[in-house]
Amino acid sequence: MSKAFWTVFFLVGLLQACRTPFDPEVASQASDFLVVEGYLDSEGKASKLKLSRSAPLDAEGPFVAETGATVTLNSASGESYLLDEVEDGSYLFEANVSEEQSYYLEIVLRNGERYRSTEMRPIVTPDIIDADFLLDEEGVEVFITTQGDQFADDFLWTYDETWIYRPRIRVPYIYDAAIGNVRDRREGEHIDLCFKNEESPDILLETSSRFEEQVVFRQTITEIPRGDERIMERYSILISQKALEEDAVKFWEILKKNTEDIGSIFSPLPSLIGGNIFSVDGLDRPVVGQVSLGVVRQKRLYIDLVDVSPWNYLDPEFNDCVVEQEPVLSRFYDPVFVSGGVLPARAHIPEGGTMVIGYFPTSRRCGDCTLYASPIKPDFWEDE
Structure with a gap:
């Protein structure tokens, strides 16, 4: 190796050895x-x-x-x-x-x-002409089309996303300590349907005068990669269009x-x-x-799982979620289910029998969506 190489090597080592943290004073x-x-x-x-x-x-x-x-x-x-x-x-x-x-x-x-x-x-912001989405092998692109005018040339877009969130395992039963038994969940007790919400993290800007007749065609608002949690069932996005003054x-x-x-x-x-x-x-x-x-100006768009299938959503964090194969028998309901950390997921009826004598359990983190999202349906939400 050349002498120059070793000289550089030595200097780099010397600089690294002398490195000290820099903690600047800021008023x-x-x-x-x-x-x-x-x-x-x-x-x-x-x-x-x-x-x-x-x-x-x-x-x-x-x-x-x-x-x-x-x-x-x-x-x-x-x-x-x-x-x-x-x-x-x-x-x-x-x-x-x-x-x-x-x-x-x-x-x-x-x-x-x-x-x-x-x-x-x-x-006075111009209307949003169109809001829709495109599906390709990478996922979903949500876009809008609008047109500026002499009073509104520059635009800022923001959006709010809301989507249905389901737990890995649906649990229709609940342990009721007041009666010491497991029963069906009533209205207001269900933990298998929740809603998540996020605001736009990006700053989306565009100038309409850059385009012919000031038409901003298919401006990308957001992209959802294939398999993303947001379209595990039903997804909604509210797009807000705001015209900006020059300053x-x-x-x-x-x-x-x-x-x-x-x-x-x-x-x-x-x-x-x-x-x-x-x-x-x-x-x-x-x-x-x-x-x-x-x-x-606002437009709301819904995307259903059937619109993009096959979507193949799977959260690896819940890959170990299972319904246990060993049932919890009735005499053990209180010590097993009372804390709420373990949930009765499936009824156990012996072969040839007609009576439920126990429940196959699962972990709460696998069956309770309220740990991750809100169980309250938004006022604007449309199921279909």
Whole structure:
């Protein structure tokens, strides 16, 4: 081997031996600033404004909900609309306001800090022309088609996904300690049908003027790989289309670049992201955020397992889930089933008999969907 190689080898080893952790000092102000995000619907659809505080770089979570704030939307003609806090840091707006006026958002925090937005004029978002899905060997692609106009050229899409979640093993029975016996589950006791929900994790942007006649054709909203849990039975996606003003586009483009390239909204300094929210009390209080006001267009799409079969969903986490071959006889119901960790899954009727004398058990983690999802059916849900 050449002398040059050994020289490089020695230098690399020396650098590795001298490596020490780098723990930069970051000003507390730079890691503790208000974060504001929201798109308020001007036609009365429920929409939320989220307020949070960025956390220090060494904190476990990226942000902390900003609770107890007073948030109002004020019109140029003097009307005020109060946003109610419905969850920690989440403020609900449900008002039909005129698209012919300008508005500004006002935020007063519990500690007295005051913030407001620049003036906003509602944008009338064009309708979603079509929402559908395509199935191929890779899975399902959900897409929409829309068309921009002279007032709405740039779009932001968000979505909410909801799907039926079933346990690996269906358990129609329950041990009732009050009677010391196993019985059929009644309404409200079933644990074989649940619902999961997730909000869109990505920032989806597009400019319609890039296309002929401003038609955005088959814009991909999300892709579901074949075998994914979301279409184990029935899946629904609510797509929201929001037109953006020019300043908002810049904000979302910077945010998209930073979150995709760096991995966190809080990686860049607040001044690099900006937005349309500012401190009323002075520039020494940094704030990051963008609030828009306009008409939100929505489409809901359902996809059933029969639409994509064969789907071949199988969660390997439950591969060891079985109904045991040895039944639990009636005299052992209390010690086995009372804790709830073991469930009576199948009735045991001896060959030639007519009476149930026991139940074949399974683990609760295999038969209770409420461990992983909500048993409450959403109000919007349609079974067919």
